[in-house]
Amino acid sequence: MPPSSRIHEISDQYVDDVARLDPIGATYLGVTGYDQLLTDYSPDGVQARSAAAAAAVRAIRAETAADQSDRVAQAVFVERVDAELAVDEAGLTVADLNVIASPPQHAKSVFDLMPTETEADWAQLATRMAAVPDAVAGIRAALAYSADQGRTSAVRQVSKVAEQCATWAGRSGGPSYFAGLIEGARDVPDSLRTDLEAAAVAAATAYGDLADFLRVELAPKAPKKDAVGPDVYRLKLNYFTGAAVDPAELYQWGWEEFVRIETEMKQVAERIKPGATPAEAAAVLNADPRYQLNGQDALLAWMQELSDNALTELRGKHFNLPDELMRLECRIAPPGGSLGAYYDGPSDGFTRPGRMWWSVEPGREDFVTWRETSTVYHEGVPGHHLQIATTVYQADSLNRYQRLLAGTSGHCEGWALYAERLMRELDYLKDDGDLMGMLDAHLFRAGRVIVDIGMHLELPIPKGTGFHEGERWTPALGLEFMLTRTLAEAALVRDEIDRYLGWPGQAPSYKLGERLWLAARDEARLRNPATFDLKVFHQRALEMGSMGLDTLRERLAEL
DSSP states (O other): OOOOSHHHHHHHHHHHHHHHHOHHHHHHHTOOSOTTOOOOOSHHHHHHHHHHHHHHHHHHHHSOOOSHHHHHHHHHHHHHHHHHHHHHHTTTTTTOOOSSSSHHHHHHHGGGGSOOSSHHHHHHHHHHHHTHHHHHHHHHHHHHHHHHTTOOOOHHHHHHHHHHHHHHTTOSSSOOHHHHHGGGOOSSOHHHHHHHHHHHHHHHHHHHHHHHHIIIIIGGGSOSOOOOHHHHHHHHHHHHHOSOOOHHHHHHHHHHHHHHHHHHHHHHHHHHSTTOOHHHHHHHHHHOGGGEEESHHHHHHHHHHHHHHHHHHHBTTTBOOOGGGGOEEEEEOOTTSOSEEEEEOOOTTSSSOEEEEEEOOTTOOEEESTTTHHHHHHHSTTTHHHHHHHHHHOTTTSOHHHHHTOOOHHHHHHHHHHHHHHHHHTTSOOSHHHHHHHHHHHHHHHHHHHHHHHHHHTOBOOTTSSSSTTOBOOHHHHHHHHHHHSOOOHHHHHHHHHHHHHSTTTTTHHHHHHHHHHHHHHHHHHHSTTTOOHHHHHHHHHHTOOOOHHHHHHHHTTO
């Protein structure tokens, strides 16, 4: 039976309130009844969601926890909603605009999650697509309001999002995203086809107009400086991690971690080719036919096979995987967004499976797998899919808020990065090429800690690092550092720098979360050296659901 108390009831009701006020979020969560609607991103819409959150957290605080289940649910809810409200109160939500996860992306990407198997599915999609102009008008209203209040994202974000909107509008040499979306509607009545085509044109026009608004009206008001400064940075870092973190300590640790990983990469490079640097070893791996794929269909097939094999081989032996978790779909993402892989969790009830998406450069057909083996484990199993789907599955022990809304980047991305390292421990990365790819991924995440904090706080680069020592970080130095001190591809690095600058505090959450998971595991083993069981530790930890890192640290100390 699901947990029952007034605290759990308020938490469950809040999920319904969120779904009603954020229909796009409802689709991501798998809460039905809102799939024909889009979210109101206007200042009034943002205020309505903030008011609902404030009312819910007041109600939760007023309750007295009766047992451990109540105490945990209350702590998780209060920490998460307080962090969200702090961002709202600073005016950052209504002003939100960045290249990876802000209203323009959400109002487009939600259509990727909608079913298109039946006539009724297409009819619902047509209704929602017809609402895109109103949703975009709300986005414009919020950004204009924020600009009048003196809060606008940096011009870099404004300009890059304008480019994305132009691509989705079909202004970059290809069809609009929405035209491509309805190509599969071949066996529908003529009247529905007409509705779909009209809605696609209207949605594309709205995104084209948004691109013009961003370039012509908002960009001249946007600050040129990318750094957000210490106050906003601490607020966002807390939001993404759910932890009281000292950026200075994290910055110093990031450098230590970067050097540690870089040293091991040099050792692996020596094994790949004696005398080679990591960059030279990467060139050897890129030229090796064993790691080469040609065509996006080949990439998709490779992803799916590797993911399916991990599900099958880890099941029972290292993790408990119920049937509902055994379906993980791999897909190539539509063009126009940021490059790289990402994951969408299953819907509540698993009517929609978890999905791993890969966003690639338009026209790219050649890929190498040594870079990406650990990425599949990160996004799939034992990474995001195992963690998030396990949480969704806990209907008998967690309330709906805990299962669907309590996630933090530090908890989620920290686990996924830990999962990559775990697969090495389980002997899944014995090949030096795949190991080099994993190490570079971890080096990249350590570099994120350094560069994200350094750029936003404009910190000096320490002596002994071999990189512009004594200079203060700038976006140009951040780009140079990631291009020259990691093995990541240039196009991805450029996207990543834009991402860090528009999403302050999120990039360090990976390594910070991983550090906590590793420490908690070691502490649990030390507490119970004779009886510690890694499989049991993982299972109990994952079944706790998502939460902020400070709350997680307290919970894991009980294992």
